[in-house]
Amino acid sequence: MTETRQEVTVEGLRLELLAKKAIMIPSKSALLIADVHLGKVNHFRKNGIPVPEPAGQNNLKRLSQIIDSEGPKEVIFLGDLFHSSANRAWPEFAEFMAGFPKVKFTLVVGNHDILGRHVFEDAGMTVVDHLKLGPLWLTHDRSERDEMFNLYGHIHPAVRLRGSGKQYLKVPCFFFNLKERYGILPSFGDFTGSHVLKPDKDCVTFVTTGKEVLHV
Amino acid sequence: MQERGLERAQKWFAGRGWKPFSFQEDTWRACLSGKSGMLNAPTGSGKTYAAFIGAALRVLQNDERNSLSGKRGLRILWITPVRALTKDIRRACTEFCEEAGIPWQIAVRTGDTSTAERAKIKKKPPEVLITTPESLHLILASKDSEDYLKQLQFLVADEWHELMGSKRAVLLELALSRLKAISTLQVWGISATIGNMEEAVEVLLGADADRGGHIFIKSNLDKRIKIIPVIPEEIEKFPWAGHLGTKLAEDLLPIIAKSKSTLIFTNTRAQAEIWYQHILNIEPDLAGLIAMHHGSIDRELRDWVEDAIHEGRLKCVVCTSSLDLGVDFRPVETIVQVGSPKGVARFLQRAGRSGHSPGMESTIYFLPTNGLQLVECAALRRAVLRGDMEVRVPYIRSFDVMVQYLVTLAVGDGFFPERIYEEIKSTFSFASISSDEWEWALNFITRGGQSLEAYEEFRKVEVMPDGLYKVNSRRVAMRHRMSIGAIVSDPxxxxxxxxxxxxxxxxxxxxxxxxxxxxxxxxxxxxxxxxxxxxxxxxxxSKKKKGAVPSWQGGRMPLSAMLSENLRVKIAELAAGNCTEAEMQAAMPIAETQAKYSHVPGIDEFLIEKIQTREGHHIYMYPFEGRFVHEGMAAVMAYRISKLTPISFSIAVNDYGFELLSDQSIPLEEALADGLFTTDNLTADIQAGLNKTEMARRRFRDIAGIAGLVFKGFPGRQQKEKHLQSSSQLFFDVFRDYESDNLLFKQAFDEIMTFQVEEVRMRNALHRIQKQRTVLMYPEKPTPFCFPILVDRLREKLSSEKLEDRIRKMTLATEK
Structure with missing residues (x-):
């Protein structure tokens, strides 16, 4: 059995956690994606650090697959959409969005998104600092407001798993804390790395291998 | 004219009431005759006087001939692997120059040198510069370096044996290839004895070695060494890794007391901290008379300790390899080695730190930190008697260093590829470089590995209209200068x-x-x-007496092949019960326990233990080949077994053997029947095994650092370069996925094959094992042999299961 998605219900809203590192909310027809870090490879190369160029090109391919298969009306990026100051990955992405005229693209600004609001807006995006979506409060990093359930990215969460025979694995994950009412999305982008979190008893964690998403 | 030079040196010696050794006079003569060469002499033998005086006399002779006397300019470069040695060398050189009436400036330039001092050295070149390979590259990375180095006539590579087995040697080889093109250069190495002395000469001299005419001089100073084991009254039958054996510290006190000054060598900095603390606890009277010395302690503090040893003000110093080299410590009478030194050469080097005067006997105490190390002591004794000495395997085709070097040149005056290609081919390391590989490197630094057609934002080295390769961006240049070198450390x-x-x-x-x-x-x-x-x-x-001790990583040296060989002989003696040395007799109780639970392998036997515990199913094999080889062999064995059934292993190794641990039953018997130790398909199985483990990924860490892929940021300016932070891990993944023909990526695997797997050695080991009788034991509980491996937490993994299936069997790790 391949488990390509898992369901969680948060404050009465059904979320689908996709193995491809995004969250689909069918009732809102919204697709949530965090930390794509577009242009990171180009930024490195511009500064003389030779990351293989194709490493940055897969992001758009994966984005397009996921939009095609989920068919959302709105795609909401939870920050760090673009890694650095402008480079040629930006016009590529603007063109990419133009290929989906029926989809609304929204950016919740992250610390890496230094391009300037008008650059995003010129490409047809809606830019916000945070966003209310039903019972959810969408931000890039954790919000200090606690009256709503906070969904964010920024951290690139992963967990360490242990098996018998001294086996360990580090896997990216969706990380929810239902008591403190927050959830964190894994980073979507290639070439982004991850940060290990240590869950306590109030946490619910779903790891993703890119092919399957599993509750642990 | 030659004789006149010699007289000058002899006169100076006589003035000090000394008589030169014949190797010193031979070196002077060889230098004066314009030859390059190698001086094989131990620390403390007067080697500095041999090489420096030789170089100085030759330069004076040249200058007189070319009417350059009195003209300023850099004449002699003295390369040393450790900054700590520079002071001593400078002292020796200055004494000679002053007293022999040579009006030269002698300067030191290392990472510790202040910016002002560096500027001074740059503006007014001294005649003699004492420096490190890294600082030499920094000179090449500066403007007008060619002009600066034009007058150079002589380069001495001191403690060459120390550089030889590291990438820093490649740095020096490359720098030498450039220097030889700039000036007419005589090159000399000074090296302690190693197993591949001839190769050491070839690596240093490069293509010049093939042309012959160089000279090899060996000092005939014999150092006698006395090895005394510190034998515990009661032997722990279950020695385990990490057990630091401070129990024996009490036995050290009388040794310290009766000696004028004692150096206690430990293998890691953490061990040094623990021993220092412990000795002071049990003997508070030593306060003020005991000190500690290791690489992480502030330079000033270390300088103070070194001076204090030199002047005989300290009774005892706990140290690490930071005091292995150089500095003359005459007052030191006794050496203690705590734990296995892992190699014969290192042991001898340390032993040689006592009785520093030529001809004196050196005494070294060996203090085992677990019972099995008593056997290692006997193995060391055997190796020393036989004159066994380790080979230092030189790095070849280190493309990471070459890429760095090319950018270094581009940051300096820039370079024309045709010229540099010829120079690089003349080095030992890159003698086999092909034109395709060369083109790859040029492409890598100018276009970041992309094809010519691709629209490119990549910016590092630029090709100027006249074909000069040059770095024009000041930021790229600054970033590069910050990361010159071949030592990569953790933040x-x-x-x-x-x-x-x-x-x-x-x-x-x-x-x-x-x-x-x-x-x-x-x-x-x-x-x-x-x-x-x-x-x-x-x-x-803190007022608290208890606390964590930092463990600096990278302290795990593998047992050398030479020592392993001797160890196998000694283990077999243990099996036969014919032990003569005191340390072997002391180790007998461990052998008896091992024999009771399992078996002690004789010379024609190969021991495998299969054990089941709460943790899972364990297999232990004992090739006694040293940690590095075991890593490779374990990967191959695990891979071969994993072909029989989907299975995941965690792998642990030590110098005696390795463990394969799985959550499920391991089909060992089936694998043995299938020919687990066969050498058929070995090359393919090694490759497959490596691909499935993290070994290459770990190797790649250093490569990424040296080649400038991973940048740690400017000190104090972290923020600005934040968007360029990444890890070697990420690079490893993207190269694997998108550019697996990248030479840096491939280099990681080549290095494992050269230094860890050593296919030839593995093949030999497997042939040996095939001829041996396999003794498969099923002990009910862990044995003395397997216990140290069992408790080791640093583990490699190899799996033939689907990732998702593995996750299904796992739970969240909650502990810290």
């Missing part, structure tokens, strides 16, 4: 008192586990962590 944080006072450095990962208020031991003091601010750990003295 380090400074340790400082809140009120000021610098103590040294610790690894970031150690501090990251501490909370404010926690106590840790550093530089021999209990310190309380106040806060971490930027790259500094602020501390104050």
């Amino acid at each position: 380090m944080l400074k340790v400082k008192f809140q009120k000021g006072g610098y103590l040294g450095t610790v690894e970031e990962w150690f501090v990251s586990r501490l909370n404010p208020g926690d106590t840790f031991w550093f530089a021999g003091r209990p310190l309380e962590l106040i806060r971490i601010k930027e790259m500094t750990v602020q501390v104050k003295m």
Whole structure:
């Protein structure tokens, strides 16, 4: 059995956690994606650090697959959409969005998104600092407001798993804390790395291998 | 004219009441005759006088001939692997020059040299510059370096044996290839004895060695060595890794007491901290007379310790390999080695730190930190008697270093590829480089590995209209200068008192586990962590006596092949029960316990143990080949077994053997029947095994650092370069996925094949094992042999299961 998605219900809203590192909310027809870090490879190369160029090109391919298969009306990026100051990955992405005229693209600004609001807006995006979506409060990093359930990215969460025979694995994950009412999305982008979190008893964690998403 | 030079040296010696050794006079003559060569002489033999005086006389002769006398300009480069040695060398050189009436400037340039001093050296070149391979590259990375180095006539590579087995030797080889093109250069190496002396000459001299005419001089000074084991009254039958054996510290006190001055060598910095603390605890009278010396302690503190040893003011110093080399410590009478030195050469080098005067006997005490090390002691004794000495395998085709070097040249005056290609081919390391590989490197630094057609934003080295390869961006240049070198270390944080006072450095990962208020031991003091601010750990003295000791990584040296060979002989003696040496007799109880639970392998036997515990199913094999080879062999064995059934292993190794551990039953018997140790398909199985483990990934860490892929940021300017932070891990993955023909990526695998797997050695080991009788035991509980491996937590993994299936069997790791 391949488990390509898992369901969680948060404050009465059904979320689908996709193995491809995004969250689909069918009732809102919204697709949530965090930390794509577009242009990171180009930024490195511009500064003389030779990351293989194709490493940055897969992001758009994966984005397009996921939009095609989920068919959302709105795609909401939870920050760090673009890694650095402008480079040629930006016009590529603007063109990419133009290929989906029926989809609304929204950016919740992250610390890496230094391009300037008008650059995003010129490409047809809606830019916000945070966003209310039903019972959810969408931000890039954790919000200090606690009256709503906070969904964010920024951290690139992963967990360490242990098996018998001294086996360990580090896997990216969706990380929810239902008591403190927050959830964190894994980073979507290639070439982004991850940060290990240590869950306590109030946490619910779903790891993703890119092919399957599993509750642990 | 030659004779006149010689007279000058002889006169100076006579004036000091000395008589030159014949190897010194031979070296002077060889230098004066214009030859290059190698001087094979141990530390403390007067080698500096041999090489420096030879070089100085030759330069004076040349200058007189070319009417350059009195004209300024750099004449002699003295390359040393350790900064600590520069002071001593400078002292020796200055004494000679002053007393022999040579009006030269002698300067030191290392990473410790201040900016002002560097500027001075740059503006007014000294005649003699004492420096490191890294600092030499920094000179090449500066403007007008060619002009600066034009007058150079002589280069001496001191302690060459120390550089030889590292990438720093490649740095020097490359620099030499450039220097030889700039000036007419005589090159000399000074080296202690190693197993591949001839190769050492070839590596240093490069293509010049093939042309012959160079000279090899060996000092005939014999050092006698007395090895005394410190034997515990009661032997722990279950020696385990990490057991530091401070119990035996009591036995050290009389040794320290009766000696004028004692050096206690430990293998790791953490061990040094622990032993220092412990000795002071049991003998408080030593306060003020005992000190500690290791690489993470502040330079000033270390200088103080070195001076104090030199002047005989200290009774005892606990140290690490930081005191292996150089500095003349005449007052030191006794050496103690704590734990296995892992190699014959290192053991001898340390032993040689006592009785530093030529002809004196050196005494070294061997203090085992677990019972099995008593057998190692006997193995060492055997190796020393037989004159066995390790080979230092030189790095070849280190493309990471070459890429760095090319950018270094581009940051300096720039370079024309055709010229540099010829120079690089003349080095030992890159003698086999093909034109395709060369083109790859040029492409890598100019277009970041992309094809010519691709629209490119890549910016590093630019090709100017006249074909000159040059770095024009000041930022790229600055970033590059910051990361020149071939030593890659973990991010380090400074340790400082809140009120000021610098103590040294610790690894970031150690501090990251501490909370404010926690106590840790550093530089021999209990310190309380106040806060971490930027790259500094602020501390104050703690009143607590207990606390964590930083463990600096990278302290795990593998047992050398030479020592392994001797160890196998000694283990077989243990099996046969014919032990003569005291340390072997002391180890007998361990052998008896091992024999009771399992078996002690004789010379024609190969021992495998299969055990089941709560943790899972374990297999132990004991090739006694040393940690590195075991890593490779374990990967191959695990891979071969994993072809029989989907299975996941965690792998642990030590110098005696290795463990394969799985959550499910391991089909060992089936694998043995299938020919587990066969050499058929070995090459393919090694490759497949490596691909499935993390070994290459670990190797790649250094490569990424040296080749400038991973940049740690400017000190104090972390923020600005934040968007360029990444890890070698990420690079490894993207190269694997998108550019697997990248030479740096391939280099990681080549290095494993050269230094760890050593296919030839593995093949030999497997042939040996095939001829041996396999003794498969099923002990009910862990044996003395397997226990140290069982408790080891640093593990490699190999799996033939689907990732998702593995996750299904796992749970969240909750402990710290």
